[in-house]
Amino acid sequence: MELKYSFRPKLIRRVSSIDHHNMKRGFIQHSHAHASYGHEIIYLDYGSLNLMLDGQPVKLNTGEIIFIRGKVFHTFQGENNIPFDYLNVMFRGTLPDFMFNRSFPVTRRMRELLLLLKQEAECRPENYLEMMGSLLTELVILLIRQNNTIPVPFPVRTADLSNRIHYESDRIEKAMTVIRKHYNTLLRVEEVAAAVRISASHLRMLLRQNTGKNFTTLLHEHRVEAAKHLIREEGYTFSEIALKVGFESPAFFFRIFKRHTGMTPKSYARSLG
Numbered sequence: 001m002e003l004k005y006s007f008r009p010k011l012i013r014r015v016s017s018i019d020h021h022n023m024k025r026g027f028i029q030h031s032h033a034h035a036s037y038g039h040e041i042i043y044l045d046y047g048s049l050n051l052m053l054d055g056q057p058v059k060l061n062t063g064e065i066i067f068i069r070g071k072v073f074h075t076f077q078g079e080n081n082i083p084f085d086y087l088n089v090m091f092r093g094t095l096p097d098f099m100f101n102r103s104f105p106v107t108r109r110m111r112e113l114l115l116l117l118k119q120e121a122e123c124r125p126e127n128y129l130e131m132m133g134s135l136l137t138e139l140v141i142l143l144i145r146q147n148n149t150i151p152v153p154f155p156v157r158t159a160d161l162s163n164r165i166h167y168e169s170d171r172i173e174k175a176m177t178v179i180r181k182h183y184n185t186l187l188r189v190e191e192v193a194a195a196v197r198i199s200a201s202h203l204r205m206l207l208r209q210n211t212g213k214n215f216t217t218l219l220h221e222h223r224v225e226a227a228k229h230l231i232r233e234e235g236y237t238f239s240e241i242a243l244k245v246g247f248e249s250p251a252f253f254f255r256i257f258k259r260h261t262g263m264t265p266k267s268y269a270r271s272l273g
Contacts (some may be wrong), residue, residue: 009036009091009137011095011096011140011141013091013092013133015090015091015132017089017090017093018087018088020087020118020233021204021251022085022228022272023078025078026081027078029076029077030075031075032073033071033072033073034075034090034177035070040067040088040090041087041090041091042060042068043106044060044062044088045085046062046083046090046229047078047081047084049076049078050076050078051066051075052074054101058103058151060081064099064103064106065106066102066103066198067095069100072185083229083232089117089232091136095140096109096144098147098187104192107142110142110143113133113135113142116239117135120135121257126215130194141149171206172206172207172211175193175196175206176218179219180222183226184246186246187219187246189203196270218268220259220260223245223247224245226244227241227253227257228261230244232244232272238266240254241265
């Protein structure tokens with residue numbers, strides 16, 4: 001089927017910057033506004049935010065996203081002054097009015113797009129700017145379709161393929177749930193595989209195919225993220241944190257933390273101010 005279409009970016013014309021922030025207890029972002037063409041995205045991956053947008057209150061919960069229109073004065077802080085993490089994206093484009101200054105829940109696919117967007121910005125492979133624009137465009141289109149209750153097409157060629165995709169997706173989702181719930185134990189891949197009723201070798205293959213990472217890397221990522229939250233709470237020693245998130249020794253915890261963040265736990269704590 002021929003499509004008469006010439007690609008001219010409209011929704012997203014340019015991604016200007018992308019940063020991930022870990023904010024300490026009591027942080028307040030003071031009121032500011034960007035240029036009329038410079039719109040902002042805030043995706044909250046931990047905590048709860050209270051925002052003021054041109055004097056109007058908006059609450060943002062974990063796993064929600066908000067688009068802030070250029071020239072809108074805004075300020076925000078963690079609810080009850082608790083720590084919070086958020087991904088901040090600045091971009092230029094033309095979005096439907098309904099998308100601005102309100103919160104949206106984010107689906108699993110949208111979270112994947114945000115992660116890919118962050119990875120492109122950090123690694124800067126060939127044509128990364130075009131890829132970042134494409135990723136953010138897909139995110140925006142999914143939100144538009146979600147708002148219009150238009151089902152997102154998912155083409156499959158046969159019933160067998162459809163069943164296989166559902167089977168694999170279900171197993172991956174269950175495996176990730178087990179990891180999220182039990183990352184702070186001496187969790188082994190065999191235990192996760194048994195919980196989702198497949199062999200350990202099959203689980204390793206599915207994880208690699210669907211996430212690009214092996215079991216150990218995924219487990220360590222959850223432990224490091226949990227450790228970062230505990231560091232911001234400022235109520236534990238590094239040795240206590242290591243044990244709380246599932247590492248057998250502080251030395252191993254320090255090594256894995258630096259591998260995933262580029263800094264030691266002590267340096268990370270200092271970077272919070």
